[in-house]
Amino acid sequence: MHGVHLDLDATRHDAQHGQASEAQPIGAWIAFGAMALMWLAFWAVLLIDHGWIADIWETFRAWPLLARAILTLLLLPGVIGAWVWQTDWPLVVRLVIDAGLTLATLAAFYPRPTERNAR
Numbered sequence: 001m002h003g004v005h006l007d008l009d010a011t012r013h014d015a016q017h018g019q020a021s022e023a024q025p026i027g028a029w030i031a032f033g034a035m036a037l038m039w040l041a042f043w044a045v046l047l048i049d050h051g052w053i054a055d056i057w058e059t060f061r062a063w064p065l066l067a068r069a070i071l072t073l074l075l076l077p078g079v080i081g082a083w084v085w086q087t088d089w090p091l092v093v094r095l096v097i098d099a100g101l102t103l104a105t106l107a108a109f110y111p112r113p114t115e116r117n118a119r
Helices: 026-049 051-062 065-074 076-086 091-109
Strands: 011-014 019-022
Touching: 026 051, 026 076, 026 091, 051 065, 051 076, 065 076, 076 091
Parallel strands: none
Antiparallel strands: 011 019
């Protein structure tokens, strides 16, 4: 069977090879999906009306410090992306930095096979 395995202990027995292999934990796919959705929303907002990023940023800045700290920890790449967009840097620089953040975040969160799976 191909695809995501929902084993709670993230292990299964490989009958063909007689060894245990680890399936990717569902939490890894959920985290990757959350980051992908965050960046999809970010770029959709930029395409629809980049002024919304300014509105979102100002709303975020008006929140209490504790709320901002928690959201920043949970969505750090997106918060950095919004901050970059609010700078007065040239458009090309902002686009390159935000595209780089997007690719780096998705690469970092993409679930990879464990060493045990790679053998």
